[in-house]
Amino acid sequence: MNNNLYNLFLKYLLESEYRTIKYAVQFHYTYKAKPHYDIRIQNPDRTSQAFSFVTNKNLSEINKIKNGKLILIETTIHDKYILNVDKAIYILRDEYGGGVLAPLEWGELELLDYEKNKKIVFKSDKIVFNGVYLMINIDKNKKYNRRWILIKK
Amino acid sequence: MDILKPIIFKTLLESDLNKGDKVKFGLIFHYPMDDDPHMDIRFINPKKKNEEISIAFMDNIMKLGINKKSIKVDHIAKYNAKLLNKMFSVLTDKKGGIFSALQLGEAYIQEFSKDKIVLSVNSDSFSKTPIMRGEYIIEKKGDSWYIHK
Numbered sequence: 001m002n003n004n005l006y007n008l009f010l011k012y013l014l015e016s017e018y019r020t021i022k023y024a025v026q027f028h029y030t031y032k033a034k035p036h037y038d039i040r041i042q043n044p045d046r047t048s049q050a051f052s053f054v055t056n057k058n059l060s061e062i063n064k065i066k067n068g069k070l071i072l073i074e075t076t077i078h079d080k081y082i083l084n085v086d087k088a089i090y091i092l093r094d095e096y097g098g099g100v101l102a103p104l105e106w107g108e109l110e111l112l113d114y115e116k117n118k119k120i121v122f123k124s125d126k127i128v129f130n131g132v133y134l135m136i137n138i139d140k141n142k143k144y145n146r147r148w149i150l151i152k153k
Numbered sequence: 154m155d156i157l158k159p160i161i162f163k164t165l166l167e168s169d170l171n172k173g174d175k176v177k178f179g180l181i182f183h184y185p186m187d188d189d190p191h192m193d194i195r196f197i198n199p200k201k202k203n204e205e206i207s208i209a210f211m212d213n214i215m216k217l218g219i220n221k222k223s224i225k226v227d228h229i230a231k232y233n234a235k236l237l238n239k240m241f242s243v244l245t246d247k248k249g250g251i252f253s254a255l256q257l258g259e260a261y262i263q264e265f266s267k268d269k270i271v272l273s274v275n276s277d278s279f280s281k282t283p284i285m286r287g288e289y290i291i292e293k294k295g296d297s298w299y300i301h302k
Contacts, residue, residue: 035215060185086242087254088254092282103243104184104251104253128184
């Protein structure tokens with residue numbers, strides 16, 4: 001393989017690291033908090049981790065209007081196994097998140113752009129996420145409970 | 154599978170159920186394509202070849218029996234499809250949206266009249282501690298239906 005071709009191949013490999021990431025959308029019926037959606041997105045920099053975002057708004061609204069927007073709150077980072085939940089999990093009432101976690105959609109997203117702590121742009125052709133979505137961190141200076149805005153393009 | 158055409162009940166007698174019937178039961182979170190997400194209590198009519206009854210509501214069922222006396226039912230309807238027979242966990246339909254089972258099991262019809270049904274739920278294939286267990290009364294008060302434990 002000549003050098004140019006090798007460099008091209010290397011560039012492709014490096015870029016392709018960000019091409020697809022795992023995600024999951026779950027509905028969480030809790031005893032203590034309001035029922036909410038949990039959106040989990042694999043950390044492109046550390047694939048053993050998943051970012052978690054919550055909203056108790058009607059997530060389906062975002063697909064009904066052009067440039068639909070929704071505020072998400074970033075919560076604790078979870079292990080990647082949260083991305084593989086494929087059937088409802090019952091969590092005891094006194095435990096963290098006590099209630100039921102129901103999977104809605106999971107699989108892979110096409111990652112179009114990513115800047116750590118700033119933005120995530122992804123594409124999906126499923127039901128909850130169907131199209132191109134932009135997520136922007138609007139609380140960059142906060143450490144916890146940062147708000148992100150999710151926009152359907 | 155025609156999961157989109159509900160036939161809304163005015164009275165439960167349209168369901169042709171009887172006291173003592175053992176029914177296949179499911180508590181389903183439904184994320185439709187063109188409507189608001191909601192919960193369905195669903196069960197298959199054992200006497201009809203192709204009929205499933207659905208009790209749809211928006212409220213949080215976890216709070217029944219804790220600090221809520223009842224939750225309001227959005228509608229009771231029957232479908233010409235046995236969704237529960239096809240469900241193991243999550244079912245995705247391009248027209249109907251996403252159906253995610255929170256509980257699957259069996260229930261008994263303890264009482265039955267045109268304005269009232271008492272369901273006794275006693276099993277769940279997912280969990281030893283099911284969300285719904287014991288008796289649930291679904292009854293009509295005025296023009297609306299309510300569920301209480």
